[in-house]
Each structure stands twice: as structure tokens, then as C-alpha cells.
Amino acid sequence: MGNNRKRKIDISKQNKEIEVKEETSEAEEDSADDQLLNTITNEEEDCSDSEGEIEDSEDEGDQHSEEESEESDFNISEDSESNDSEGSDGSSGTEENSGDSTEEEEEDSSSSEIEEATEEKETVENKQNSKKDVKKKVFRERKTEVKTLKSSTINEKLKEKSESAGNNEYDYDSSDEEDIRNTIGNVPKNWYNEYKHFGYDWDGKKIIKPEAGDHIDEFLKKMEDPDFWRTVKDPQTGQNVILSDEDIQIIKRIKAGKIPDVSFDEYAPWIEWFTRDVMQTPLRKFPEHKRSFLPSKDEAKKVSKFVHALKMGWIKTREEAALLRAKKEPQFYMLWQTDDQAEEMRRIHKHIPAPKSFTNISAFTTHAESYNPPSEYLFDDREMKQWDKHKDAPWKRKLHFVPQKYDSLRQVPSYKRYIKERFLRCLDLYLCPRAIKMKINIDPEDLVPKLPSPKDLQPFPTTLSVEYKGHTDMVRTISTDKMGQYLLSGSDDGTVKIWEVNTGRCLKTIKMDDIVRSVEWCPNNALSLVLIASGKKVVLINPHIGDYLVCSKTDSVLQEASKIASVMSERVKSTVEWSQPEDALYKSGVRLMLTHFKDVTQVTWHGKGDYFASVMPDGQNRSVLISQISRQSSQLPLTKSKGLVQCVLFHPTKPCLFVATQRNVRIYDLVKQTLVKKLMTNSKWISTMAIHPAGDNLLVGTYDRKVLWFDLDLSTKPYQVLRLHGTAVRGVAYHKRYPLFASGSDDRSLIISHGMVYNDLLKNPLIVPLKRLEDHQQTNDFGIFGVHFHPLQPWVFSSGADGTIKLYSN
Amino acid sequence: MVSKKKKKFSSGEGAKYISRRAALRKLQVSLREFRRLCILKGIYPREPRNRKKAQKGDTGIKTLYHIKDIQFLLHEPIIWKLRDIKTGSKKIAKARALKDYEKIHKFNNSYPVLKLDHIVKERYPTFIDALRDLDDCLTLCFLFSTFPSMKHIPRDQSQLCRRLTTEFMHYIIEAGVLRKVFVSIKGYYYQAEIKGQTVTWIVPHHFSFEPQNRAEVDFKLMSIFVEFYIVMLGFVNFRLYHSLNLHYPPKFPSLSATNIEKQLVDEDVFVSERVAALNYSIAKNSNDIVEEDVAIDDFCNEDDPEKLAEAKKEAESIENLKTLFKGLKFFLNREVPREPIVFMLRCFGGEVSWDKLLFVGATFDENDESITHQIVDRPSVDNKYTSRYYVQPQWIFDSINNRELMPVKKYFMGEILPPHLSPFTNKGLTDIYMPLEERALHDPTLLEEIHKKDKEAEDSEKNDIAENNDDDHIDESESDIESAEELQENDTKKKLSVAPGKVTKEDPQQKGKEARQEYRLREKMVKNKHKRLYKSMMQNKLERKKEIWLLRKKRRLHEEAKNEKNQKS
Known part of the structure; x- marks a missing residue:
């Protein structure tokens, strides 16, 4: 581009005669749009000359370099032609310039005056006027003006030429030669800041800068000069230029985005030169080539290839392709001919259908899930806190979502976990092991056995009637006399007390040396004896209560018995030592004393009242001792230790001994000296046991909260296990006459139950818990120790760790 | 001759199941293919009766499939198709790597399709x-x-x-x-x-x-x-x-x-x-009408006449439901979710339209005077037509669930809506909480109470709660107190005196308490076998009760708060 321009300049320098340069803005007007601002600011004398401006802008940045270069090439050739023609023969008429000659007359005058900077504006005005005239002559073409000053002689010559030329086909200049009036070239204009002139014109004269006034002058001009608003500065020559009305109109049109040329008709009817219609005459002058009437061999080859490919099915027509696509999509037809008849085919083995996903939504969940639930379903603060707490363990949450309330449907957002939930369901469907599970649909009440109402099973003790207070420590053991008039109790405070049952009065207190672990009144009516186990000693005491005759007779019987010298083996002798009490003791009622080698925990009478058994748990194979009062001798029934003996019992009628070790109960026949039965309790530790007066049923209490009912005729396993208590059972008892039994435990409760044993062997005992009585105080985690029924009445005694004995009556 | 010793797990539970890894080996497929196969064929793992035996003595938890299910998969033709797919995609991947577009095209076209x-x-x-x-x-x-x-x-x-x-x-x-x-x-x-x-x-x-x-x-x-x-x-x-x-x-x-x-x-x-x-009825193959609805025969000799009556009632209500919106014309405002509502309305015979610009298929304009209901979900509308009701969408849902048109008054535009209740309630369960609104649906007399917001209702609820409290929690302590009182009475009676006799009335509360005590003792006699089940059932029952109690309490608190607000304003 730069080269081109240089060449242009050179050419113009060569042909110095031709000083007139004309340009039309016509050619480039359409491209002037983006240079609008430049045009307005930079326009000097010839605002209409947009071409020059474009060139300027190109200098600044080569944006449209390619187009421009083409144009410029074209221009150069034109220019050169015209220049040549002018150069060779001016008179022959360079059409190019001749058209302009008319204006140039006026322009000459104006150009001559240019040197006087003060008059400049007037000249511009003149020029504008002249232009207007020209416009009328020349087809609405706008004129550019003179570029440089020229001599009057040449001017005249040109005038002649133009006149001779008349209406030439080149009556306007289409060249877009750059408007160069300043010859300094493309140098920064600020180099001339300090000079009065602003470069040089073609003749080498200085172009004097217009007088630059100060701000006040400027302001005055602004106020006074009506043309001030249309005065612009030409950046090339530094002269002020006043824009013409037409220029301004063009600028306005460009600003409005219209085509600058007013006369251009955008909506002119379209002339279709090249139509598909066959025309009478060809547009082109020459006929079609013969080749064009012959089918192309190359194309035929291609077509045959396609045909072959189609034939082979390598390529498909659109229809075929659509068909193929449709084939890949699922096709639906009547798969099931009937609703409910299955066709025979291989299927999944024992199919377990997946549970439906929405069937087991409970009502609670669904109401809470509503977008507008009743207010009570929304979480309060506490529930919300609970929700947050289980963030890491969401399965612990009550609901799997937080209930929300929205005022209207439009506010409901999408549910965040929806896709996740669907995904989890999918996982369940293919990954969750399936099994058929029987679901029990019963009321929990149906599991509770139907038992007769306690009201129909009266009488049984229900109310607390008497309390026996006086012991200072826990009362471990109680017993009544045969008639049920007196109550005997032994306590940890080392005393044995005898109470009147009906009044609750303490009749007698017997002080012992040690803790009293077991007391029992002699079951024989004819003897007034009580058996007391305290420490290592077992003492027989005549309480002197009740019938005087019986008491005195008891004494005499015992005295007779003491005269009999008994022979005992060494083993027995090392176990127990019989001794007669001293006088002081005798007076206090003690009749016999047995000193054992270990602590005695329990003593029990045989039903006849002659024998009694004592238990020493630490005694190894000598832990059970049976003593006979009438002979004043003892024997050890067991030779081998079978474990820690807890308690022993005599069968009420048969010569049998029940020995409860820690886990089992063994029944020995004392006559045959054999083991009859071993009862399996399946519990950890037996505490106590009681035998039914008929002798066929046994009640065993254990420290692991159970009460076991053994039917000795049935099996060695318990007939029924009663878990009535919350803690260790310490006392069990049968009533001698009524079908009642009771159990007392550490949870302070005494439970009275109905235990009916039928004479019919085929009928199992009926057991009905009747009443729970909780009156004892808890002391050191102990509740009730001893339980004893009144021998005649449906009353029950219980002794507790709180040092009281209570009588419940019906 | 000594018979050969039978190998362990060659019969019974051990031979019935196959672990997933073994199944993969047997089927010669990858885990991914196996997953696809299982999903398509509906094969699922099974829970064995005895896991240890089923896992051939292995502890821990394995995914076990029934051996017959795996044998069933072995015969499945799509297993081959899956293999073809695998090779096909490998070929395509290779062609793509080589940028052989012709081949890619070819393989894509011949990519196997699963027929299911x-x-x-x-x-x-x-x-x-x-x-x-x-x-x-x-x-x-x-x-x-x-x-x-x-x-x-x-x-x-x-x-x-x-x-x-x-x-x-x-x-x-x-x-x-x-x-x-x-x-x-x-x-x-x-x-x-x-x-x-x-x-x-x-x-x-x-x-x-x-x-x-x-x-x-x-x-x-x-x-x-x-x-x-x-x-x-x-x-x-x-x-x-x-x-x-x-x-x-x-x-x-x-x-x-x-x-x-x-x-x-x-x-x-x-x-x-x-x-x-969804707004046009679709074409029929022929014009014969299939009459499906058969009236319930009267002579069917079922034992239960009540059941029959119930079934009849149900059928009637369904018949009512089918023509619920017949003859009504609805217009949907643009903020209303179109598809679900059109679906529901058209299901029950309603005519629906919406703004033409919203979606294709609108049948009439908003200015149609014959529109009976306009569904709106905004607080107000600029120009209202007096000839129609402006109701909120919930009216439609509630009407359908109720099987009759609900009174529109509560659902008017801008009203605070009544709660939307779920129709999926378990009717079998007795001890579930029913919100007041739901109870009102079953018992219309309650409705008036809600309207009036009677205090009676609240009081009764309070009483209910109080009773519940009595039942569940305070029982034991109460019994203690009462027994203590009895004791005191006994003490006072000890003094010898003659007082005029009184007719002792049986205290129902006392009676109930005794009965409960009796029951508690009887409860102890539940068989060992059922004890755990019984306990868990009772536990659940208790939890449900507690839940109900909590809901009632929350409801009461809400009502109270609401009343207070009303009073203030």
C-alpha cells in the first residue's frame, strides 16, 4: 500500500503540468461508514471528499489493506493513463480533467486567495456555491475540489480544453487519488507546533497556520459566527473549513445509517438478468460448447459407483435408513393375548416379587409429606435438633425428610433427593436379597394366655392387715406354729422373736449369739419346739408358749431322750457335736444344742417332727446333716459332694430328701439310699424351694428372677417357668390347704398365685398369678426374704430386709 | 464295601446357592455385564435360610444367588447379544482411534440391538x-x-x-x-x-x-x-x-x-x-363401546351383608368420581402446573383450556363466558369475570380425593388453604393419629366444630391427652399414692367407733387400675417363645401412642398460638 502511494506521488511529480487533481467521493462512499467520526473531525476544505479521509485512516491502521490495495492499483493505472495522455498532448483533451474545468475557474480564484489565511472561509463559501452550479450540470455527482494551487496559465489552458471537450464521457473524475496539498508527507503534525507554517504546498511555499486565537476569541467566535458549528479543521493543512449544507446532509445520513447518496433508490425494481426461463436469445454471445451436450463420463462413473453401492446395500436411501432406524426402536404388539392366562415357558425359579414401593407408607408419613400438611406435622425446634443430630445416621431419623409447608402450589420446589431415592429403589430391586417372610398380623393381646379371672379364684390374701415391728435388722426367716397362732421370726440382729399372729404383739424375744439364718416351728402338734440355726449352732428351744401341758411334756420327752447314748461314726462326730445346755440356758428355754463344724444356713423339720436336716454350704461332702431328736444322733446322708448345697427339704409323706445344689435339685430316697431324680432347673443359682403338701409338685426360686414349678410326675424339666419378678427370688411357699403359692423377691414384691393341682393325673396344674403386693421397704438392695403361709387361713406372712414382718389377709 | 463319604455342601442349603463371584465365573461375563443381565432378567440375590450353610461354611455376608437362577441366565440368548455389544464397541473404539470413519460408520450401523x-x-x-x-x-x-x-x-x-x-x-x-x-x-x-x-x-x-x-x-x-x-x-x-x-x-x-x-x-x-x-380425545379403532361397568349382583350370597353394602357404596362413589367435573369448564392461569391439572380434570370429564401462548392445544380463550372455574395460583388477578369461580389448584386434588366437589369457598383465590391431606391412609390400623380435618371428613358434625373453632374440641383433646398421660406414665406412682391412702384409712379405722354405713360406689378409675394390674401379671405368663415378639409389639404400640400424643400436643400449641394471634388482631 505504502509503495503504491509512493509511486502515485512520483507519477504526479513527474507530470508537474497537471496540478489539478480531482476526486470523487462517489466511489468510496459506501465504505465511509466507520470513518464517520474521522470525517467530521478531520474534514477541512472538502468535507465531501471522504476518499481522502479514508486514506488517512488507512495510514493510521491498515484495516482494509487488501481491498484498498486493489482499488489503489486500479486507480494508479487510470491515473497513469490520464497523466500520460495529458503529458503527451494537453490539447488533445484529457477527458478526465476537462469535465472539471468549469469549476476550476472559480476554484482558481479561490486557490489564489488561499495564502491569505484570514479570508479563507469566504473562499470555501465560494467554492461551495460553484459546486452547486456544477451539480446541476453533472449528474448529481458531487465534486471534490482543487488540491493544490496552480498557475493561472495552466488554468486557462485547461479551461480551453474543457470547453472544447463539451460533454465528455469522462466529465467527472473517478480517480480516488489522495488529496495532497501539503507536501510534508506522513510525518507527525506536532513537529510543526512551534512554527507559524504548517508544511509546504506544491510550489514549496509555506502554508501558514490560521491565526489561532485564545479561548476568548474562540468563545466570541462561538457566540458571533453563525457558521461556527460547521467549522472544522483540516488536519493536513491546518486550515479551518466550513462544511456545506450538502456535506452536513451526508454526515447526517451516514449517522442515521442510511446510504449517503440521497438519490440512490434502495428499492428499485429488481431486474433479473439471469433467470431459469429459457430466453429467446442467449445472454452470451457465443454458443454452448459441443462438450456440454455429451454426458460426462466422469459423472457416469460416480453414478455407477453409487448404484453399485445401493445394490450391495452399502449405502441406504433415506426411506431405507428410516426403516432401519425404526427397526432399532422397540416395536410394540399384543404380547399378552389374555389378561390372566400364562403361557408355558421357562421362568425364574420360585419368583419372589419385589415389595411395592408405596404400599407400606403409613398414614403418618404421608400426611407429613403433603405440601400443605396440618400444622402439627411440621417439626418443632426439638425435632429439628433431633434431625440435625442424626445427620451421620439418617436411618435413626423418625422421617426421611423434613415436612414442609407451602402456602400455594406454585411455591413448591423440586425435591432435592428425588433422583437419589429413585436410584436407591433401583439398587434395592436388583441388589437386595429377597426372602419370603411370614408376617404376623395379630394383636399383642392375643399372645397373652387366657386365664381365669382372679375374682373367681378367691380367697387369696389381698390386703395388708398386720405389721410386726420390733426387729432392728433384716428378718431372714419366719415360721408359724401348727395352729397358726404364733409367728416365729429370726433376724440379723441376732434375735428370735415370737409374735401373736392376730394382734401383732411380740410375746418373746430370744437372744442368740450370731445371725439367725433359719428358724422353724416343729410340725408335731405334741411338741412345743422351735429349731433355730444361728452361726454354727443349731438350737432347739421350747418357747413355753401356748398349751402348758404340751410344753411340759416336751421337756420331759427331751429329758428322756437325752439319756439314750447314741453311737455316731467318726465322720459324723467331726461334723456335729450334740450338747445339753447349761442351766442358765435351759431356763431360757434351750433344750438341745448342736454345734456344727461350719456355718449352718438352713434347718428344716421332717413332717413327723422327729428328724430335722441342717445345711452347711461350705461343708463339702458333709454339707447336709440329718439329726434325730429322739435318739440324739446325726447322720450324713451324702457321701459325695455334688456342688454347693443351697437348701434341703423333706418330702411330706415319702422318705425322700430334696437337695438343691447350685443348679439342680436332686431327690434321694432315704430308705433305699439312692438318687431318685435329678431336676434340671436351667438356671444359674437356686435360692430356695418349697414342696406342695401333696408332695408331687415342687417350687424352686432362683436368684436369676425365676420361679420354677416342677411337676415331679411329668419330667425333670420345669413344668412352668414364671418370670414374675424383676430381681432375685428369695422366698417361695405353698399354702397347706388352699391352692395358693407365693414368692417374694428383692424387688419388694410378694406375688400371690393360684396353683391348682388336680387329682386327675392327666390334668396339668393350673397356675394363675393373682396379686402383687408391694409394701416392704427396700434396704441394701434387699426386699423380701421369708414367705410363709398361715397354716389354716388364706393369709400370708412376709419378712423383709426393712426389719418388718407383714401379714396379708383376704 | 465302604460307601464313599458324602462331600459337605453337596446337597441341601449349601448346594442351593451360588455366590456372585462363582456365578460370574460360571457365566463367563464381566461384573458389569452381569449387572445388566440381572436387571434386565429380573434376577435378584436370595436370602438363605441358613447363611453359613449356604455360603459353604463361610462366615461373613456374600451376595448369594439361587443356583437355578444362574442356570436360567446361562440359557439366555441376550447373553450373546451382550458379548456382541462388547466386541462391537471395542471395534468402534479402535476404528475411532485410527480415525477410520468409514469403519466407524459401518460398525455403528451394525451395532447390535437388544430385543427384550x-x-x-x-x-x-x-x-x-x-x-x-x-x-x-x-x-x-x-x-x-x-x-x-x-x-x-x-x-x-x-x-x-x-x-x-x-x-x-x-x-x-x-x-x-x-x-x-x-x-x-x-x-x-x-x-x-x-x-x-x-x-x-x-x-x-x-x-x-x-x-x-x-x-x-x-x-x-x-x-x-x-x-x-x-x-x-x-x-x-x-x-x-x-x-x-x-x-x-x-x-x-x-x-x-x-x-x-x-x-x-x-x-x-x-x-x-x-x-x-393431553387435551384432545384420541381416536378409536371402531365405534363399539366397551361396557365394562357391571352392576354388582344383588343375589350374590356373601355371608356378610355389610360387606356387600360397602362394596355397593364404593361402586357408587366411583361412579360419582368418574363424572366429577362433567359439564364444568376450566381455564388454567399460566402459573398453574399445566400437565398434572389437565390430566386430572380430563380424567373426570372436565373441559380445560389455557393461554394459547403457553402451550399448544388450548381449546378456548380466557374470555369465554361459559367457563365455570378458573384455576389460579396467585394472590390476585387484574380483570375478573363474575361468571366464574377463581379457585386454587388444591380444590381439584381435594375434590378428587373426596369424590365430590368440595365447597369452593375455602379455596378461593388468595384464601389461606386448608391442609392438604393424604388419601393414602391405612384404614386397618386403629391406633393412628388422625388430624382434625381428616376426622371431619368421616364425621361431618365435626366440621362445624372446626368452623366455630370451639373450645370444646380443644378441651376434649386436652382431656384425651390427660387420659393418655394417666394411662401411660403416671400409673405406677398413682397406685403407690392410693395404696398409701388406703393404709391411712386403715389406721383411722382402728379406733373403735360406730359410724353410719355408707354405700360404697365402685370407682371406675380404681376398677380400671385393678384390671390393668391384673393384666400386667397375666402379661408375665406370655410364653417364652412369644415373649420377645410381644415385647417388641408392645414397644411399637407405645411408640405410636407417644407419637400420637406428641402430635396432639403440637396441634394444641399451634391452635393456641393461632387463637392468641387472632385475639391480638
Whole structure:
């Protein structure tokens, strides 16, 4: 581009005669749009000359370099032609310039005056006027003006030429030669800041800068000069230029985005030169080539290839392709001919259908899930806190979502976990092991056995009637006399007390040396004896209560018995030592004393009242001792230790001994000296046991909260296990006459139950818990120790760790 | 001769099951293929009776399949198709790596297609079986119909889902078998009764799709499910349409008549849009009307006359439901979710339209004077027509669930809506909490109470709660106190004196307490075998009771707060 321009300049320098340069803005007007601002600011004398401006802008940045270069090439050739023609023969008429000659007359005058900077504006005005005239002559073409000053002689010559030329086909200049009036070239204009002139014109004269006034002058001009608003500065020559009305109109049109040329008709009817219609005459002058009437061999080859490919099915027509696509999509037809008849085919083995996903939504969940639930379903603060707490363990949450309330449907957002939930369901469907599970649909009440109402099973003790207070420590053991008039109790405070049952009065207190672990009144009516186990000693005491005759007779019987010298083996002798009490003791009622080698925990009478058994748990194979009062001798029934003996019992009628070790109960026949039965309790530790007066049923209490009912005729396993208590059972008892039994435990409760044993062997005992009585105080985690029924009445005694004995009556 | 010693686990539980790893080895497939196979064929792991034996003495937990299920898979033809797919995709991958586009094209065209028709028939021997299993299918298809195109999901899957689900909705509309609807925070629950089977499905709310964490949701897996469900739903639709004599795929009878002047650019698109609008009835194959409804015979000698009466009542209410919106004209405002509401209204005979610009298929304009109801979901509307009710969408849901038109008054535009209750209640359970509104539905007299906001109701509730408290918690302590009182009485009676006799009235509370004590003792006699079961059942019962108590309390607090607010204002 730069080269081109240089060449242009050179050419113009060569042909110095031709000083007139004309340009039309016509050619480039359409491209002037983006240079609008430049045009307005930079326009000097010839605002209409947009071409020059474009060139300027190109200098600044080569944006449209390619187009421009083409144009410029074209221009150069034109220019050169015209220049040549002018150069060779001016008179022959360079059409190019001749058209302009008319204006140039006026322009000459104006150009001559240019040197006087003060008059400049007037000249511009003149020029504008002249232009207007020209416009009328020349087809609405706008004129550019003179570029440089020229001599009057040449001017005249040109005038002649133009006149001779008349209406030439080149009556306007289409060249877009750059408007160069300043010859300094493309140098920064600020180099001339300090000079009065602003470069040089073609003749080498200085172009004097217009007088630059100060701000006040400027302001005055602004106020006074009506043309001030249309005065612009030409950046090339530094002269002020006043824009013409037409220029301004063009600028306005460009600003409005219209085509600058007013006369251009955008909506002119379209002339279709090249139509598909066959025309009478060809547009082109020459006929079609013969080749064009012959089918192309190359194309035929291609077509045959396609045909072959189609034939082979390598390529498909659109229809075929659509068909193929449709084939890949699922096709639906009547798969099931009937609703409910299955066709025979291989299927999944024992199919377990997946549970439906929405069937087991409970009502609670669904109401809470509503977008507008009743207010009570929304979480309060506490529930919300609970929700947050289980963030890491969401399965612990009550609901799997937080209930929300929205005022209207439009506010409901999408549910965040929806896709996740669907995904989890999918996982369940293919990954969750399936099994058929029987679901029990019963009321929990149906599991509770139907038992007769306690009201129909009266009488049984229900109310607390008497309390026996006086012991200072826990009362471990109680017993009544045969008639049920007196109550005997032994306590940890080392005393044995005898109470009147009906009044609750303490009749007698017997002080012992040690803790009293077991007391029992002699079951024989004819003897007034009580058996007391305290420490290592077992003492027989005549309480002197009740019938005087019986008491005195008891004494005499015992005295007779003491005269009999008994022979005992060494083993027995090392176990127990019989001794007669001293006088002081005798007076206090003690009749016999047995000193054992270990602590005695329990003593029990045989039903006849002659024998009694004592238990020493630490005694190894000598832990059970049976003593006979009438002979004043003892024997050890067991030779081998079978474990820690807890308690022993005599069968009420048969010569049998029940020995409860820690886990089992063994029944020995004392006559045959054999083991009859071993009862399996399946519990950890037996505490106590009681035998039914008929002798066929046994009640065993254990420290692991159970009460076991053994039917000795049935099996060695318990007939029924009663878990009535919350803690260790310490006392069990049968009533001698009524079908009642009771159990007392550490949870302070005494439970009275109905235990009916039928004479019919085929009928199992009926057991009905009747009443729970909780009156004892808890002391050191102990509740009730001893339980004893009144021998005649449906009353029950219980002794507790709180040092009281209570009588419940019906 | 000594017989050979039998090997362990060669019979019984041990021989019945096969672990997943062994199954893979036996089938000669990769885990991914096996997963696909299992999903398509509906094979699932089984819970053995004795896990240790089933795992051949191995402890821990393995995924166990029934050996027969795996043998069943061994004979499956699609196992070969899956292998073909594997090789096919390998070939394509290789061609792609070599940039051999011709080959890619060729392999793409010959990519094997899984045919699942036989599996549908095999998994669902009868049509009823398929209907029974439709819940998951519909829910997943409705979800997928909202999905954009995604990686790992075949391109046309969501479009097909959309097509099939709209077809299904058209069937529901034509058959009028929708029974219950429920708007939950998760989406719209629908329940239909098709050939005696209840089919329930959820349609999510708008904009349900969200990109998911890869560790959380595997879209590929869901897509395998959908692959099967699409085929199944297509066949089900086909049969359902034919049972109603409808043309499948859906067509419109009056389509050409109304739009003859329009040159249809793409008829398929036009039809599918109309189908999606749900607002036109679809064409029938023939004009014979299939009369399905058979009146319940009077002479059927069932033992229970009450049951019969109940069934009759039910049938009547369903008949009422089917014509619930007949003769009513609805106009939907643009903020109302169009599809669910049009679906429901059309199901029960209503005429619906909406703003023409909103969606294709609008039949009449807003200024039509014959419109009876306009569904709005905004606080106010600029120009109202006096000839119609402006109601909120919840009115439709509640009316359907109630099987009669609810009074519109409570649902007017701008009103605070009454709570929306779920119709999916378990009627069998007795000890469930019923909100006051639900009780009012069963017992209309209660309704007045709600309206008046009587204090009586609240009081009674309070009493209920108090009673509950008595029942559950304070019992024991109370008994203690009372027994102590008795003791005191005994003490005072000890003094010798004669007082005029009093008639002792039986205290009902005392009586109840005794009965409870008795029961508690009897409870101890539950058989050992059932003890645990009994305990857990009672525990659950107690929890439910507590839940009810909590709900009642919350309700009371809310009411109180509301009353206070009212009083202040």
C-alpha cells in the first residue's frame, strides 16, 4: 500500500503540468461508514471528499489493506493513463480533467486567495456555491475540489480544453487519488507546533497556520459566527473549513445509517438478468460448447459407483435408513393375548416379587409429606435438633425428610433427593436379597394366655392387715406354729422373736449369739419346739408358749431322750457335736444344742417332727446333716459332694430328701439310699424351694428372677417357668390347704398365685398369678426374704430386709 | 464295601446357592455385564435360610444367588447379544482411534440391538402381573421423561419415556380409572385402579433434574432399568389401548378437519405436540363401546351383608368420581402446573383450556363466558369475570380425593388453604393419629366444630391427652399414692367407733387400675417363645401412642398460638 502511494506521488511529480487533481467521493462512499467520526473531525476544505479521509485512516491502521490495495492499483493505472495522455498532448483533451474545468475557474480564484489565511472561509463559501452550479450540470455527482494551487496559465489552458471537450464521457473524475496539498508527507503534525507554517504546498511555499486565537476569541467566535458549528479543521493543512449544507446532509445520513447518496433508490425494481426461463436469445454471445451436450463420463462413473453401492446395500436411501432406524426402536404388539392366562415357558425359579414401593407408607408419613400438611406435622425446634443430630445416621431419623409447608402450589420446589431415592429403589430391586417372610398380623393381646379371672379364684390374701415391728435388722426367716397362732421370726440382729399372729404383739424375744439364718416351728402338734440355726449352732428351744401341758411334756420327752447314748461314726462326730445346755440356758428355754463344724444356713423339720436336716454350704461332702431328736444322733446322708448345697427339704409323706445344689435339685430316697431324680432347673443359682403338701409338685426360686414349678410326675424339666419378678427370688411357699403359692423377691414384691393341682393325673396344674403386693421397704438392695403361709387361713406372712414382718389377709 | 463319604455342601442349603463371584465365573461375563443381565432378567440375590450353610461354611455376608437362577441366565440368548455389544464397541473404539470413519460408520450401523420382548413375557406371565409391577416402571419413566440428554444415557431414551408416559396418561384419561391424587413435597402421587390392580406412581415437580454426585447416583444403572421398563410400558400401553378399542399409537379423529388449511410442515411433530397437550380425545379403532361397568349382583350370597353394602357404596362413589367435573369448564392461569391439572380434570370429564401462548392445544380463550372455574395460583388477578369461580389448584386434588366437589369457598383465590391431606391412609390400623380435618371428613358434625373453632374440641383433646398421660406414665406412682391412702384409712379405722354405713360406689378409675394390674401379671405368663415378639409389639404400640400424643400436643400449641394471634388482631 505504502509503495503504491509512493509511486502515485512520483507519477504526479513527474507530470508537474497537471496540478489539478480531482476526486470523487462517489466511489468510496459506501465504505465511509466507520470513518464517520474521522470525517467530521478531520474534514477541512472538502468535507465531501471522504476518499481522502479514508486514506488517512488507512495510514493510521491498515484495516482494509487488501481491498484498498486493489482499488489503489486500479486507480494508479487510470491515473497513469490520464497523466500520460495529458503529458503527451494537453490539447488533445484529457477527458478526465476537462469535465472539471468549469469549476476550476472559480476554484482558481479561490486557490489564489488561499495564502491569505484570514479570508479563507469566504473562499470555501465560494467554492461551495460553484459546486452547486456544477451539480446541476453533472449528474448529481458531487465534486471534490482543487488540491493544490496552480498557475493561472495552466488554468486557462485547461479551461480551453474543457470547453472544447463539451460533454465528455469522462466529465467527472473517478480517480480516488489522495488529496495532497501539503507536501510534508506522513510525518507527525506536532513537529510543526512551534512554527507559524504548517508544511509546504506544491510550489514549496509555506502554508501558514490560521491565526489561532485564545479561548476568548474562540468563545466570541462561538457566540458571533453563525457558521461556527460547521467549522472544522483540516488536519493536513491546518486550515479551518466550513462544511456545506450538502456535506452536513451526508454526515447526517451516514449517522442515521442510511446510504449517503440521497438519490440512490434502495428499492428499485429488481431486474433479473439471469433467470431459469429459457430466453429467446442467449445472454452470451457465443454458443454452448459441443462438450456440454455429451454426458460426462466422469459423472457416469460416480453414478455407477453409487448404484453399485445401493445394490450391495452399502449405502441406504433415506426411506431405507428410516426403516432401519425404526427397526432399532422397540416395536410394540399384543404380547399378552389374555389378561390372566400364562403361557408355558421357562421362568425364574420360585419368583419372589419385589415389595411395592408405596404400599407400606403409613398414614403418618404421608400426611407429613403433603405440601400443605396440618400444622402439627411440621417439626418443632426439638425435632429439628433431633434431625440435625442424626445427620451421620439418617436411618435413626423418625422421617426421611423434613415436612414442609407451602402456602400455594406454585411455591413448591423440586425435591432435592428425588433422583437419589429413585436410584436407591433401583439398587434395592436388583441388589437386595429377597426372602419370603411370614408376617404376623395379630394383636399383642392375643399372645397373652387366657386365664381365669382372679375374682373367681378367691380367697387369696389381698390386703395388708398386720405389721410386726420390733426387729432392728433384716428378718431372714419366719415360721408359724401348727395352729397358726404364733409367728416365729429370726433376724440379723441376732434375735428370735415370737409374735401373736392376730394382734401383732411380740410375746418373746430370744437372744442368740450370731445371725439367725433359719428358724422353724416343729410340725408335731405334741411338741412345743422351735429349731433355730444361728452361726454354727443349731438350737432347739421350747418357747413355753401356748398349751402348758404340751410344753411340759416336751421337756420331759427331751429329758428322756437325752439319756439314750447314741453311737455316731467318726465322720459324723467331726461334723456335729450334740450338747445339753447349761442351766442358765435351759431356763431360757434351750433344750438341745448342736454345734456344727461350719456355718449352718438352713434347718428344716421332717413332717413327723422327729428328724430335722441342717445345711452347711461350705461343708463339702458333709454339707447336709440329718439329726434325730429322739435318739440324739446325726447322720450324713451324702457321701459325695455334688456342688454347693443351697437348701434341703423333706418330702411330706415319702422318705425322700430334696437337695438343691447350685443348679439342680436332686431327690434321694432315704430308705433305699439312692438318687431318685435329678431336676434340671436351667438356671444359674437356686435360692430356695418349697414342696406342695401333696408332695408331687415342687417350687424352686432362683436368684436369676425365676420361679420354677416342677411337676415331679411329668419330667425333670420345669413344668412352668414364671418370670414374675424383676430381681432375685428369695422366698417361695405353698399354702397347706388352699391352692395358693407365693414368692417374694428383692424387688419388694410378694406375688400371690393360684396353683391348682388336680387329682386327675392327666390334668396339668393350673397356675394363675393373682396379686402383687408391694409394701416392704427396700434396704441394701434387699426386699423380701421369708414367705410363709398361715397354716389354716388364706393369709400370708412376709419378712423383709426393712426389719418388718407383714401379714396379708383376704 | 465302604460307601464313599458324602462331600459337605453337596446337597441341601449349601448346594442351593451360588455366590456372585462363582456365578460370574460360571457365566463367563464381566461384573458389569452381569449387572445388566440381572436387571434386565429380573434376577435378584436370595436370602438363605441358613447363611453359613449356604455360603459353604463361610462366615461373613456374600451376595448369594439361587443356583437355578444362574442356570436360567446361562440359557439366555441376550447373553450373546451382550458379548456382541462388547466386541462391537471395542471395534468402534479402535476404528475411532485410527480415525477410520468409514469403519466407524459401518460398525455403528451394525451395532447390535437388544430385543427384550421375550423377557417381558417371561418376567410377566400374565398381563395382570405386569400391571402389578407397574409402579416402579411408571415412576422411573416419568422421572426419565424430564431428563436432558446426558452422558451414559442413550439419546432417545428420555424422549421415548416421554412418549410412553403421555400415552399412558391418555389411557388413564380415556378409561377414567384414576382414584387418588396427592401433592407431596416430592411430587404428585397418582393412584389408578386398572383391572383390579392399584397402580401408584409419582411424577416429580418441575425442574426435578439436577446433576448428581457420581458417588451417589449412577445414571447408567438407572438407564438399564429404563431400557427394560420402556419395552414393558410399551406393551402394556398397547394392550391397554386395545382393551379400550383405542388406536395405538394415539391418533386424533378430527385432526385433519380442523387444521386442513394449515400446511403441516411436520405432521409427526404436530401430532406429538397435541398428544403432549393431553387435551384432545384420541381416536378409536371402531365405534363399539366397551361396557365394562357391571352392576354388582344383588343375589350374590356373601355371608356378610355389610360387606356387600360397602362394596355397593364404593361402586357408587366411583361412579360419582368418574363424572366429577362433567359439564364444568376450566381455564388454567399460566402459573398453574399445566400437565398434572389437565390430566386430572380430563380424567373426570372436565373441559380445560389455557393461554394459547403457553402451550399448544388450548381449546378456548380466557374470555369465554361459559367457563365455570378458573384455576389460579396467585394472590390476585387484574380483570375478573363474575361468571366464574377463581379457585386454587388444591380444590381439584381435594375434590378428587373426596369424590365430590368440595365447597369452593375455602379455596378461593388468595384464601389461606386448608391442609392438604393424604388419601393414602391405612384404614386397618386403629391406633393412628388422625388430624382434625381428616376426622371431619368421616364425621361431618365435626366440621362445624372446626368452623366455630370451639373450645370444646380443644378441651376434649386436652382431656384425651390427660387420659393418655394417666394411662401411660403416671400409673405406677398413682397406685403407690392410693395404696398409701388406703393404709391411712386403715389406721383411722382402728379406733373403735360406730359410724353410719355408707354405700360404697365402685370407682371406675380404681376398677380400671385393678384390671390393668391384673393384666400386667397375666402379661408375665406370655410364653417364652412369644415373649420377645410381644415385647417388641408392645414397644411399637407405645411408640405410636407417644407419637400420637406428641402430635396432639403440637396441634394444641399451634391452635393456641393461632387463637392468641387472632385475639391480638
